[in-house]
Amino acid sequence: MQTGFYNATGGMVTQMNRLDVISNNLANLNTSGFKRDDVVIGDFVRLYETKKNELPIDDQTKEAAKYLNRALTRVPHVVEEYTDISAGAVQTTDNVFDFALLQPNAYFMIETPEGVRYTRDGSFTLNHEGRLVTKEGFPVLPKEYVDGPQYIDIPEEAVVNADKDGNLYVKILTNETLNETIPLGNLAVVGFENPQYLEKTGGNLYKYPEERDAERTFNEGNGTVMQYALEKSNVNAVLEMTGLIETQRLVEMYSKVINTHMDDLNNEAINKLAQKA
Template sequence: MQGGYYSSVGGIATQINRLDVIANNIANANTTGFKRDDVVIGDFLRLYEQHKDFLPIKEQTKDAAKFYNRSLNRVPQIVEEFTDRALGGMMMTENTLDFALGRENAYFMVETPSGIRFTRDGSFTLNEEGRLVTKEGFPVLPREYIDAPQYIDFINGFQMEVDTNGNIFTRSLNNEEINETLLFSNLAVASFENPKYLKKVGDNLYQYPEERYNEMEFLGQSGAVRQGFLEKSNINVIYEMTGLIETNRLVEAYSKVLKTHMDELNTEAITKLATKA
């Protein structure tokens, strides 16, 4: 068995998967509130250490398992993929329907056809019914939605103001009480005990397991909401391009090793065996 052959193939596959992650990061460099993904590259030895007590398996002896693992336990592979949740920069838009969150582990809650989802993208708008929605048309939800499903609907003739805790106030533009504000509703800002369970599901949305909703907390005093701002992605394009170049070079290096095994070592082995025979 040629251990170098398996290591090279595993290395190429691992770097191609890493390349997909980097390419997705670069593609979302200008996506509002996007959080970069990254990978941890390890080897088969970690898996072997976790499961070696279960050997031998069916039709396999301990000696055979040790032989195979000596050859395969250093094959590179992605052992973990994670999301960097660091804050992105704040961009002022002066649009009253744009919102940013100035702290990590805080998300707006929206309703989609697939259920409740969470997002850092606060570029909201009003639909034809006067309902506060995302750019995709998903209703933005208040904190009370979990206990009593409801939406944030506005009527004409009122100005909306939102404080740093997400409380929505309205100010009438049609009468003498223009300077008086009334508490109208609020933006649900959710935080999670275990944010690692947040899963990206597309459209800049996250899903959190319903069975873990008891770990979710609504931040009524977060002080994190910024009206008239949007959060940029936390992508550093220069850093991602450096990773892209590194990945391409590693794929090229592994390819050369693989070619050496296939074209030179195999040929030499066949020649020597044929000579001895």
């Protein structure tokens, strides 16, 4: 087996996977509340050290050696893919239904056909029923939803205000006492004991394991919510472009190594063997 060919192939596949991640980050540069992804690249030795205790044979025996090819210990692998949950910059808007979250471990609760999901994108609107929803039409949920299906319905001719904890208040324009503020409900803003278990499901939404619901807590008294504002993505275009160029160059380099093995080294080996024959 040509070890160099295998090493180069593994390296190129790894960089192509990294390229997909960087491209997705750049595509969501202007997506409100988007969190960039990144990868950790390791080698076979790291994977082996992590999993060797799970092998069916003790790793110090000769029989166990067949699980580890010493010639391939430095082949690159994507060891882990993770999401950077650091907060993005906040941009003020003129939309009364735009809300930014100022704490990194805070998410709005959203109802979808697949169940409850979470998002940092606070760009909301009203549907034809006057219900507060996401741009995709998914209802934005209040805290009381955990006790039974409840939603945030905005009365007609109402001016909506939110405090820093996500509590909502309205003033009815048709009311004789226009200065009267009426409590309407709240935005459910939750944090997680172990946010690393959040899984992206598409559409700027996250899923948290149902069996870990006990780790979900409501953010109260933290001053987390800011109305008339949106959180921008935490993607740094300069850093991503630098990574993109670096990855493309590595792919080209690995491709040249593969071509050298296939075209030059193989031909040379065949010619020499033919001459000896």
